[in-house]
Amino acid sequence: MSFATAETRDAVSAESCNPRTATYPPQPTHFDARGEFDLVVAMRHAGTRNVRVRWQLVGNPDAPTLVVQGGISADRNAAATDAAATDTATEPGWWQAQIGADGGFDLRRVQLLSIDWIGADGTLDAPIDTADQADAIAATLDRLRIARIAAFVGCSYGALVGLQFAARYPTRLQKLVAISGAHRPHPYASALRALQRKVVALGQLQCADELGLSIARQLAMLTYRTPEEFEQRFVADTVLDGAHARCAAEDYLEVCGARYAERWSPTAFLRLSESIDLHRVDPAQVTVPTTLVAVEGDRLVPPTDVHELAGRIAAPTRVHVLRSLYGHDAFLKDVMPVAAILRKALETSSFDCSNGGVA
């Protein structure tokens, strides 16, 4: 089986796409492939649109495939490997900490497929549904001739899309792992996001796009973290900087905001943020074994919503509730507890031989 070779032959992408294997420890057998293609999507709220789908596949090409998707600011580079061919891919992936024998993913035994969210490139200025993202992922699997995946592992927005994928393509995945996501947005979290979008719009109104986007991202950061973490990190008193107060966390937040604003466009932020609020999935349509992870202190996805979701899924469902200093961002920060949950949820013994089959 050689998805990467297939894609290389079939490539519509100008981007490099270099499958190869390497033999250095600790991941002796893996490759890194990237590609992109044009897709016509029948969008839920915006008619038929052409989008560009960008994917990355890393790991053992003969092992089962996992789809791995993160939050709205995560890209397809979930896990960079030493086999990476491009500069971008040599940056650590957003879930790099989970790669390796001690992490949730052993690239000798699985391969990970991820896409850039449609809308992430800022060219799609229309309401995007999580179902549209699920369709884009299904189309990517078609493209790569992967009939069925061993699991969809989604975090945050990725968890919402994972639920949609499971509801829409029940025969194409064996398991779902949804971390810090539920069947609906919480009304308070929606209000927090709506205000972030208003800040971006305020910036756009005045040609201060980057500043608006930076402030919105800083607000988002606060919703991803917890007061307890800030209590530990930012102990200094507020000081006067000239004639204005400056709080201890402002340096940190401004760096986060500026870094984000450099890489993202207002349109991408607005449409992906909005997509979280448009999300709604009927849990009864989820009919594959599911692992849900909730985090105490998650200010966006309260564990009560995850428990409600669990009670309504039409398949065996396990809920893990993490205690974390990091709230919604626990999946990025609490590496060891999350790795343990992933390993348990993805145990090889439970992969059947139909996983990763070629269509």
Added chain:
Amino acid sequence: MSFATAETRDAVSAESCNPRTATYPPQPTHFDARGEFDLVVAMRHAGTRNVRVRWQLVGNPDAPTLVVQGGISADRNAAATDAAATDTATEPGWWQAQIGADGGFDLRRVQLLSIDWIGADGTLDAPIDTADQADAIAATLDRLRIARIAAFVGCSYGALVGLQFAARYPTRLQKLVAISGAHRPHPYASALRALQRKVVALGQLQCADELGLSIARQLAMLTYRTPEEFEQRFVADTVLDGAHARCAAEDYLEVCGARYAERWSPTAFLRLSESIDLHRVDPAQVTVPTTLVAVEGDRLVPPTDVHELAGRIAAPTRVHVLRSLYGHDAFLKDVMPVAAILRKALETSSFDCSNGGVA
């Protein structure tokens, strides 16, 4: 004893100031007096400044005086009475719900003094310390020839100023009641406020002052309330309004924001918000009997901070922890539990005859 008469004689204010009594139930003996005067304040961070102090005094002129101060958006109109002389005073006070035999304050048995925060009129564009506010209140007491108050009852920002007042003027109050406030701002709450100020500055940058202020107020509203309340109030799904998503809480928040922006200036908001973050008081300097109220789910003042404060106050201190759907705003919304705490804390039997004495 007739403070109101004294002030009328002495008035520097063009504003009406009409002490009178009325005999209708349920508050047969009360009056309503208002006045204003110029004050030179030696500010902590901004040198010597002239400010205008605006005060209101309502209740029984022969009863002990309580100073009552609310949040940064509260004004001197804590409790309007039917005896009110001005249009403004006929609007319900911000703590009107606590007035009466069932509330925390029986105006037959006490009189309430409140001021507009210095800086609230938007004319003071300088860092304002909570100690400056305490000084302005002490000056108002001087002006009204009130040597000593029965209690300082402060909520939110008013609690911070109450702590400063107790620390700075220990002989001028018998008791302190501090609701939803502590000896320092929490770093996470400071970050939330710093971002609100950045939003206001973004609006000011391009002459969109009202819009920036409105969005900042909407953010503040979210910090004053809880996810649980939003869960109950805003059950509708996010909908598409044209090409953009609109969340269930947006109508409500926009009304709150617009109403605030009509009445407040960016400067007033920026300087009073900043003042919360500059606040710091040494609990050991508080040497009067103190009642503290913390609220589970308060997203700005965690009960852990209130417990820490209680442990360090150098006088008998009682802590009440409220469970509330309303978080930081519990003092406005949970009328009965707050009334019970106020009545207990302010029991007449514990007022001694030195209270409210004329200087």
